[in-house]
Amino acid sequence: MMNKSNILSFLFLSFMVFFGISDYRETHSAKADNTSEMMEISRELKCIECDGQNVYESNSNFSKSIKAYILTQLSQGNDRSTIIENIRIRYGDAVLMKPPFQGNTFILWVTPFLILIFGIGFVSYKIIKNKKS
Amino acid sequence: MIAFIGNLLLWAAIICCILSILYSRTYSKNPIRSIRYTSLFGVSQFLIIFFSYILLTYAFLISDFSILTVWKNSELDMPLVYKITGVWGNHEGSMLLWVLILCLFGFFVIVFDTKLPRNILRNVIFVQSTITLAFLLFIVFTSNPFIFQNPVPQDGFGLNTLLQDPGLIIHPPLLYIGYVGYSIVFSFAIAIMLEREHIDGWGKWIEKWVYISWGSLTAGICIGSWWAYYELGWGGWWFWDPVENASLLPWITGTALIHSLIHFNSNGRHQSWTLLLAILSFSFSLLGTFLVRSGVLTSVHSFASDPSRGLWILIIMSIFIVCSLLLFFSYSDRKVDKSDFVILSRGSFIQINNYLMVTSCIVVLLGTIYPLILDALTGDIITVGPQYFNLVMTPILILLAILMPIGPNLPWSGRIKEFILQKLFISMVLTISILLLLQIIIEGKSLNLAIFFIGLGMWIIIVSIIDILPKNIENISFSLSKIDLQDLRKINPLRLSSRVIHAGFGLMIIGIVAASAYAENKDTKINLGEEIQLNKFSIKYAGVSAEIGENYDDLVMNFEISKEGKEIEKMLPRKRIFRKSGDITTEAAINRYFFDHIFLTIGEVDEGHVFASISYKPLVRLIWLGGFLMVFGAVIRLNRKTKLF
Numbered sequence: 067m068m069n070k071s072n073i074l075s076f077l078f079l080s081f082m083v084f085f086g087i088s089d090y091r092e093t094h095s096a097k098a099d100n101t102s103e104m105m106e107i108s109r110e111l112k113c114i115e116c117d118g119q120n121v122y123e124s125n126s127n128f129s130k131s132i133k134a135y136i137l138t139q140l141s142q143g144n145d146r147s148t149i150i151e152n153i154r155i156r157y158g159d160a161v162l163m164k165p166p167f168q169g170n171t172f173i174l175w176v177t178p179f180l181i182l183i184f185g186i187g188f189v190s191y192k193i194i195k196n197k198k199s
Numbered sequence: 200m201i202a203f204i205g206n207l208l209l210w211a212a213i214i215c216c217i218l219s220i221l222y223s224r225t226y227s228k229n230p231i232r233s234i235r236y237t238s239l240f241g242v243s244q245f246l247i248i249f250f251s252y253i254l255l256t257y258a259f260l261i262s263d264f265s266i267l268t269v270w271k272n273s274e275l276d277m278p279l280v281y282k283i284t285g286v287w288g289n290h291e292g293s294m295l296l297w298v299l300i301l302c303l304f305g306f307f308v309i310v311f312d313t314k315l316p317r318n319i320l321r322n323v324i325f326v327q328s329t330i331t332l333a334f335l336l337f338i339v340f341t342s343n344p345f346i347f348q349n350p351v352p353q354d355g356f357g358l359n360t361l362l363q364d365p366g367l368i369i370h371p372p373l374l375y376i377g378y379v380g381y382s383i384v385f386s387f388a389i390a391i392m393l394e395r396e397h398i399d400g401w402g403k404w405i406e407k408w409v410y411i412s413w414g415s416l417t418a419g420i421c422i423g424s425w426w427a428y429y430e431l432g433w434g435g436w437w438f439w440d441p442v443e444n445a446s447l448l449p450w451i452t453g454t455a456l457i458h459s460l461i462h463f464n465s466n467g468r469h470q471s472w473t474l475l476l477a478i479l480s481f482s483f484s485l486l487g488t489f490l491v492r493s494g495v496l497t498s499v500h501s502f503a504s505d506p507s508r509g510l511w512i513l514i515i516m517s518i519f520i521v522c523s524l525l526l527f528f529s530y531s532d533r534k535v536d537k538s539d540f541v542i543l544s545r546g547s548f549i550q551i552n553n554y555l556m557v558t559s560c561i562v563v564l565l566g567t568i569y570p571l572i573l574d575a576l577t578g579d580i581i582t583v584g585p586q587y588f589n590l591v592m593t594p595i596l597i598l599l600a601i602l603m604p605i606g607p608n609l610p611w612s613g614r615i616k617e618f619i620l621q622k623l624f625i626s627m628v629l630t631i632s633i634l635l636l637l638q639i640i641i642e643g644k645s646l647n648l649a650i651f652f653i654g655l656g657m658w659i660i661i662v663s664i665i666d667i668l669p670k671n672i673e674n675i676s677f678s679l680s681k682i683d684l685q686d687l688r689k690i691n692p693l694r695l696s697s698r699v700i701h702a703g704f705g706l707m708i709i710g711i712v713a714a715s716a717y718a719e720n721k722d723t724k725i726n727l728g729e730e731i732q733l734n735k736f737s738i739k740y741a742g743v744s745a746e747i748g749e750n751y752d753d754l755v756m757n758f759e760i761s762k763e764g765k766e767i768e769k770m771l772p773r774k775r776i777f778r779k780s781g782d783i784t785t786e787a788a789i790n791r792y793f794f795d796h797i798f799l800t801i802g803e804v805d806e807g808h809v810f811a812s813i814s815y816k817p818l819v820r821l822i823w824l825g826g827f828l829m830v831f832g833a834v835i836r837l838n839r840k841t842k843l844f
Contacts, residue, residue, distance in 0.1 A: 105722065112582045120584070123435075125802075162317030170579050174569045178562045178591045182598075185554050193542050 081132050100140045107136050107146055111153060144161055201258045202266055205345030206253035209716030211333060212302075214243045216332040223325035226318060235318050238309045239325045242330060245299075245306035252299050255344055256286050257571045262354050267346040274357035278749045280368065285358045288372045290492065290508075291344035297488075298338060300375050301331045303316030304383040304408070315404060318333060323383070324648060330382055333515045341508045353806045357750070360775075360782040366426030370419055374446060377416025378484040381449055384456070385481035388474045389523055392530045402464040405477065407837055409460060410632050412480075413453045414833030420446055421826035431789045434798045434814050436714075436822060439585040444567045445487030448560055452480040453827045455556035461693075465611055471530065472553070478523045483560075485516040490567070532574040543615050548606030552599070557597050563588070600708060604662030607697055626665055630658040641717075649716035650709060657706030663698040691841035696832040704826030710794075719812040734815045735763050736797060738770070743804075753786070756801055758807055760790055772801045772811075794820045 090099065105122055111132060114125035121129040139149045153161055165171045219240035226233040245406045255268070257661045259282045264270040273282055286292040307325040312320070338344070360518040387405045391398055398492040403725045423446070437443065488844040489512040541547060573579050603628070608619050634654040642650060719734050739759045746753040758770040774786035790797040795817045802810035 069581050087237060101722070105720075110586070112584060136306045136396070158578040158580060160582050163582055164586035164590075170573055171569075171581060174565060174587075177565060178558065178595075181558045181561060182594060185551075185558065189542070189551065194686075196542065 100137060103146070104133060104136045105142055107149060108133055110150060110163050111161055114157060114161055201254060202217065202345045202347035203262055204252050204479075205251055205258075205266075206339075206343070208254065209339050209343070209345070212244050212247040212251070212340070213332065213335050215240045215247060216242045216328045216335060216540075219328040220325055223321040227320050234321055237321050237324050237667075241302075241305050241328065241485045243330065244473050245302035246681065248295070248299050248302045248749055251345075252286075252295055255292060255295060256283060259283065259286050262355065263346055264353070265349065265351040266344070267348050268344045270348065270352055270355045271354065272358050273843060276750045277357060277363070281363050284362075284368045284371075288358050288367065289363045291338070291342045293341050293371060293375075294334065294338050295344050296372065297375055297379060298331060298334050300372075300379040301327065301334065304380060305331070307385075308383060312404070316398075318394065319387075319390050319398070319401075319404075320468075322393050323386045325393075326386035327383065327388045327746050330386070330519070335520075337508075337511050337515060341511050354779075356683070357777070357779050360751075360777045360780060360784050363777075364426060364430050365753065366422055366430065369673070370426055371423040372419075373415045373422060374419030377412050377414075377453075378449060379489065380408060380412025380415060380451065381481040381484050381760075384412065384477045385523070388477035389526065390487075391473065395530075399467075402460050402473070402783060405463070406460060409453065409456055409477075410435070410833045410837050411428075413450070414767060414837070415455060416446065416450050417454060417826060417833065418427070420450060421823055422829075425823055429789060429798075430784070434787070434800070434812075434816065436711075436819075439566070439588040441567050442491050444489075444563050444809040445483075445490050445647075447563055448487060450475055451556050451560045451563070452483055452699055455553045455560075456480055458549045458552050462546055466546070469550075471527070475527060476553075477591035478527060480518070482520045482523070485512070487520060489513055489516050500777075505844060508685045511579050541612070543609055545606060545609045545611050550607055551602060552606065555595050555599050559592060561590050564597070596708075597652075597655065597780050600659060600705075602699055603704070604659050604666075607694075607701070608662070608666065612734050621664065622665055626658070626662045627637055629661050633657060638714050649712050652712040652716075655703040656712065659708070660702045663702035663705065666697050667695055667698045692835055696836035696839070698832075698834060700742065700829045700832030703825040705825070706821045706828060707825030710818050710823075712824060713818035714822065717817045718814055720812065722802075722810070722812045724808050725811050729808075730769065731813070733797075733813055736815065737764075738790075738799070738813055740811070741808065748775075750779065751775050754804065756804070756811075758788070758799060758811075760797065762792060768799070770799050774801060774804060785791040791820070794818045794824075796820065 108122040109120050109122040109130070113119045113126055113129045115126045115128040116124045116140050119129075121132050122138075126163055135153070139152070150162070154166075159166060165174060167175050213836045219237050222233050222236040222240065224233075231252050255266075258266045258269050260279075262269065262273055262282070264273075266287060266795050272292070273285050277285070286400060286647045287296045305324060308315070308320070308323055308327070315323075384405050385410070387401065391401050418756075423443070427438065428434065428436045456473065459469055459473045459476055463469055489509065492508055492512055497670050566588055570581050570583055604622060608623060608680075609615060631654070634650060635655070637653065638646075638650050641647075707738060721731065721733055723731060723739045725731060726744065727740055730737050732738075737760070739761075741757040741759050744755045745754055752775075754774040755777065756773070758772070759767050760770050768790060770788040770790050775784045775786050775787040776782075777784075785800050787798055787800040790799075795815065796815055798814040798821045800812050802812065804810075
């Protein structure tokens with residue numbers, strides 16, 4: 067009763083259903099609340115005066131000024147990436163919680179995926195080899 | 200007086216260590232005498248350190264401010280319980296606790312592991328005493344808890360106010376039992392390699408130590424995250440903070456070790472890999488200690504760091520790691536494992552598990568120390584925040600979660616059985632059906648990745664539950680009264696414990712995903728008498744009151760919360776003002792609602808209004824419930840080994 071085609075067809079069907087019923091969530095309306103946008107941006111930034119806190123969590127003077135800066139920038143209609151870029155130019159890469167992908171972070175970003183891909187490649191190689199023999 | 204006795208005890212312990220090390224090396228001349236004295240001095244190490252620890256606690260209890268450590272970390276009107284926990288709430292005292300646990304494990308091996316071959320025993324004590332000696336010297340020369348000061352001050356500084364909290368009562372000891380517990384696993388690994396001949400069945404010897412360490416480390420990490428959750432006041436449970444990462448590293452290698460050990464115990468393969476994992480687990484414990492204590496990393500809770508000590512720990516760490524790795528690579532008993540990698544076998548799934556574990560270990564390590572290395576080499580300063588770890592760990596976690604329930608169902612060798620395939624198939628159908636149902640109910644027409652992750656968690660749980668159902672489930676005829684617990688007892692404890700641990704992990708995934716993806720948060724100014732809505736709750740700010748504690752005063756905000764229009768309960772977030780230091784800590788108020796939390800903290804307080812941060816965190820309790828299950832699973836396994844109850 068159990069064979070591969072059964073499993074495959076079930077998986078296929080269920081994925082069809084899954085994607086069939088889904089369309090992508092409507093994006094937020096243009097008049098999104100500035101405060102919540104500010105919160106999201108400030109979570110991406112590190113408070114450089116504190117130990118390991120982000121700007122959102124921190125109550126230091128630095129964080130307060132950054133939060134105020136983000137709010138004014140938002141009210142001037144600047145978008146998220148511009149604001150973050152401006153802050154980064156001023157305070158350097160250390161202010162970004164997520165390290166940017168660039169020359170000096172190349173190893174940091176690439177190594178994990180390289181190891182993972184190598185592993186997956188190794189296992190698939192073994193499977194293919196076992197199939198042949 | 201206390202200072203004098205304390206120092207005396209420390210030196211006596213050092214002498215015992217040296218004697219125990221020396222006697223363990225005379226085994227070939229006179230085995231009986233060698234073992235007797237090695238054990239004797241091993242036991243006395245423990246007793247002496249135990250007394251010195253008691254002595255330090257006593258000094259805290261009677262607030263003897265002639266001891267520098269007590270003066271810095273205690274005060275007269277601190278609650279009794281924090282005087283006791285204050286002993287490990289600082290660098291010096293916690294190092295003493297560290298050494299105490301080191302000796303404790305050695306003591307347990309000497310006293311209770313009576314079946315252990317004598318030559319192995321003396322090697323184990325040899326290594327354990329060496330580690331103890333190194334750390335004792337470290338304590339005496341750089342972090343002596345018994346430093347005398349004169350004149351004696353009237354009152355002390357008091358314990359760091361963040362640490363005056365119930366979560367901190369058991370968090371450090373549990374974490375240390377985990378950290379330091381790997382030392383005995385390490386000692387066993389070294390002892391086996393020192394023998395230079397083939398030894399059978401050593402996997403069984405180290406098994407219980409691995410489970411004890413792993414279980415305590417799990418519990419310690421969970422309690423630590425619970426503490427961070429309500430005490431640091433941000434409602435986060437994991438920050439990828441360097442100190443947290445430092446405790447995660449030995450946890451990951453320990454998890455890999457548990458799996459590799461199962462493999463080794465069943466068919467004796469991957470002996471050297473298992474040994475290497477045993478070495479790595481302790482090495483990471485040392486590395487963690489170094490990173491936390493040296494001050495090379497700044498973190499929310501590196502409360503006891505001092506650069507000058509870093510060098511010492513670095514030296515200790517390097518010596519142990521380099522020596523053990525050299526020994527490992529020269530170890531001759533290395534059977535070359537023929538690569539009969541059959542993909543659908545339990546062994547290869549364990550290998551895949553180990554591969555993924557090592558990968559995640561490398562990721563965590565890389566993310567933690569990369570900024571340091573980059574800073575040292577180029578002077579560029581970057582931050583590696585949670586965003587990095589979340590992104591990189593996710594694919595690893597997905598792979599782990601998909602494969603996790605399948606692995607234990609596969610045979611060690613031979614073809615996979617038909618009914619296993621059926622079982623997995625049924626579980627998958629069940630999972631996907633529930634997933635689709637959830638997708639339709641929660642998200643309607645929109646697609647959200649969170650559902651997929653919840654599905655992964657459920658997949659693990661469903662297979663785990665089906666796995667531990669009695670085999671003759673159809674005979675039970677669906678009447679619950681007939682399922683008695685005797686059936687559960689019949690299940691192989693290894694099977695039961697592994698499924699409980701796996702299910703706990705699944706629950707944890709669901710909790711983490713649900714609480715991050717479906718959390719609702721409001722940061723708002725709320726006036727007296729005002730009511731705000733959050734999800735199905737309405738929260739009203741009803742007023743302020745004050746409470747007086749032992750060494751602090753509380754400003755208590757009274758909130759009334761009603762769930763779905765009924766059932767009014769109080770939530771009392773506080774600002775805690777410590778009288779002496781003037782420090783203010785935020786005590787969050789947490790209201791439980793099934794597995795959900797409503798989390799309320801207070802920012803600025805003003806007359807007539809406060810700034811409140813109110814979050815609704817669905818299923819967040821599953822995170823700790825999952826953690827608890829994982830610990831419970833380890834206890835089941837331990838119980839089987841030791842027959843405690």
